[in-house]
Amino acid sequence: MKLQIVHYPHPTLRHVSKPLKRVDADLRDLISQMFALMYEHEGVGLAANQVDLPYRLFVANPTGDPDNKEAEYAFINPVLKAGKGQVEGDEGCLSIPGVQAPVVRKEKITIEAYNLKGEQFVAELDGLFARIVQHETDHLDGKLFIDRLSPTQAADVRGELEEFEIDFQSKRDCGELPDDEAIAARLTELEKLRT
Ligand code: ZN
Numbered sequence: 425m426k427l428q429i430v431h432y433p434h435p436t437l438r439h440v441s442k443p444l445k446r447v448d449a450d451l452r453d454l455i456s457q458m459f460a461l462m463y464e465h466e467g468v469g470l471a472a473n474q475v476d477l478p479y480r481l482f483v484a485n486p487t488g489d490p491d492n493k494e495a496e497y498a499f500i501n502p503v504l505k506a507g508k509g510q511v512e513g514d515e516g517c518l519s520i521p522g523v524q525a526p527v528v529r530k531e532k533i534t535i536e537a538y539n540l541k542g543e544q545f546v547a548e549l550d551g552l553f554a555r556i557v558q559h560e561t562d563h564l565d566g567k568l569f570i571d572r573l574s575p576t577q578a579a580d581v582r583g584e585l586e587e588f589e590i591d592f593q594s595k596r597d598c599g600e601l602p603d604d605e606a607i608a609a610r611l612t613e614l615e616k617l618r619t
Contacts, residue, residue, distance in 0.1 A: 442619035471563030
């Protein structure tokens with residue numbers, strides 16, 4: 425299966441992902457493909473929804489440097505436990521390429537998840553890494569950063585989003601993308617395999 429990043433307004437981006445039942449070789453292979461795709465598109469985080477999969481999983485490397493393996497993290501079944509403070513910063517998304525806007529996030533967070541070995545870990549994060557983790561956890565809940573913009577900032581990006589909507593519809597019209605029912609049916613099948 426060749427992974428591809430889906431773009432707004434693809435319905436899988438609105439899917440609430442399901443926790444994975446086990447960490448095995450197939451899942452580790454999927455995660456390494458997600459890292460490769462993230463680097464190819466010069467990202468610092470990538471959630472399973474963004475590659476059209478219904479699993480509660482994301483990968484991140486806050487340095488964005490493919491050679492910096494120590495900064496690579498896979499978050500399997502992540503749960504945000506706590507947060508404090510507020511900070512605004514610019515965000516973008518590989519599923520809405522070219523669009524950037526400021527988003528208010530928690531300054532510090534605590535997250536619980538499982539790693540590639542299937543071991544549970546707890547991380548206390550701040551700065552860029554905390555922002556990435558909140559952005560990616562949102563993806564797993566079917567949320568996008570554009571949902572968190574102020575009315576003024578939302579109005580600023582409206583025109584760009586409309587272009588994505590037109591592009592999506594034209595791909596559907598020429599049969600390049602399945603309809604909503606087919607996409608939902610595929611996600612249900614994939615959930616049966618691993619969640
Ligand atoms: Zn994103």
